[in-house]
Amino acid sequence: MTRAVLFDIGDTLVERPTVGPGHRLAAALGLSREAARTITRLLFSQGFAGREDLARRLQRDLGLARPPLAEVEELWRAQESEPCEIPGATACVAAARAAGARIAVVSNIWAPYETGFRRACPSIVPLIESWHLSYREGAVKPDPALFRAALAALDVAPRCAVMVGDSLEKDVLPAVELGMRAVWLRPAGDGPSGPVPCEIVPSMERARDAVLAALRADPGA
Numbered sequence: 001m002t003r004a005v006l007f008d009i010g011d012t013l014v015e016r017p018t019v020g021p022g023h024r025l026a027a028a029l030g031l032s033r034e035a036a037r038t039i040t041r042l043l044f045s046q047g048f049a050g051r052e053d054l055a056r057r058l059q060r061d062l063g064l065a066r067p068p069l070a071e072v073e074e075l076w077r078a079q080e081s082e083p084c085e086i087p088g089a090t091a092c093v094a095a096a097r098a099a100g101a102r103i104a105v106v107s108n109i110w111a112p113y114e115t116g117f118r119r120a121c122p123s124i125v126p127l128i129e130s131w132h133l134s135y136r137e138g139a140v141k142p143d144p145a146l147f148r149a150a151l152a153a154l155d156v157a158p159r160c161a162v163m164v165g166d167s168l169e170k171d172v173l174p175a176v177e178l179g180m181r182a183v184w185l186r187p188a189g190d191g192p193s194g195p196v197p198c199e200i201v202p203s204m205e206r207a208r209d210a211v212l213a214a215l216r217a218d219p220g221a
Contacts, residue, residue, distance in 0.1 A: 003215055004156040005096040006147070006175070008165030009107035012185055012204075013093070014083040014120050021075055021110065025058075028071040035062060043110040044134045051076050076112045083116035088204030090123045092164070095208050097127045099215050104130040104150040106163070108141050108170065130154055141170040147178055162214045164207055172198045181217075183210045 010016035017024075022040025026032070031039075042061065048054040054076075055067035097103055105128055109117075114133060118125050130153040132146045139145040151161060158179035165171025165185065172182040182198035185207055199210040 002102065002154070002156050002160060003100065004102040004104060004151070004154045004161045005093075005211055005215070006104045006106045006150050006161060006163045006180075007093065008163075008167070008171050009105055009109055009117050010113070011166040012086070012164060012171075013089040013105075013124060014085055014117055016113075017082055021079060021113070025068075025071060025075050028075070029062075029064070029068055031062065038062070041140070044108045044140050045138055047111065047135050079110070079112040080115045080119070083113065083120040085120050085124075086204055088208065089121065092204045092208040092211060093124050093127050096162075096211050096215065099212055101162075101211075101215055102130075102154045102156065103128050104132060104154055106132045106141070106146050106150050106165075106171075108134045110135045141167075142174040144174050144178055147174055147180070151178075162211055164211060168196060172196065181214045183207050183214070 007013055020040060021043055022038075023033075023036040025039050026036035038061065039058065042057065048057065051072050052067070052069060055069040055072045058064060058072070059067040093103060130150055132150045132153070134140045134146065137146060137149060147163070151158060162181045162183060163171055163175035164183045168184060168186075172184045175182045176197045184196065184198045184200045185204065186200050187202060199214070201207045201210050
């Protein structure tokens with residue numbers, strides 16, 4: 001029976017900055033938190049031909065006096081270089097692949113951070129069969145469309161798939177609602193104290209064990 005493991009990227013396979021790109025760009029431009037949320041939605045849900053294209057779009061959508069090309073350039077370069085692999089990430093993905101699972105990534109991300117991920121995780125990239133990134137597909141988690149697209153691309157039923165991610169709201173709950181198993185990568189003390197419908201692990205080393213156990217489990221159970 002075909003099985004699959006879907007991985008988030010930020011704070012799952014690579015460390016991400018504490019402040020996201022939308023809020024960083026808004027801060028550089030002296031804009032409000034509402035503007036930061038608008039920028040975040042734009043970055044994660046649409047693709048752009050390049051830095052100038054994004055700067056012109058921001059000028060139009062935010063009513064700016066000029067295209068913020070210098071600010072976009074600075075953030076773009078930073079996001080290409082900032083991702084660093086989380087310890088144990090390659091081992092986890094490789095173990096799932098060695099166990100016979102097909103691998104996909106399902107992530108809210110924009111183009112330069114994808115470049116940074118590919119640079120930071122060169123051993124993971126060739127193990128990934130299917131990429132489902134919000135900026136390419138026009139859907140942002142927790143929208144189930146990204147998960148459904150990954151399952152369809154891999155030709156795997158939800159009950160035969162495992163989702164690994166750091167967000168309860170964006171990774172775990174949408175996957176479980178579709179009938180998938182889930183592994184929540186959650187640092188100690190972070191998140192709700194009540195029961196949640198998933199395996200909770202503090203590290204990618206522990207995530208590897210949870211993923212392998214899920215892959216061995218009877219999907220009909």
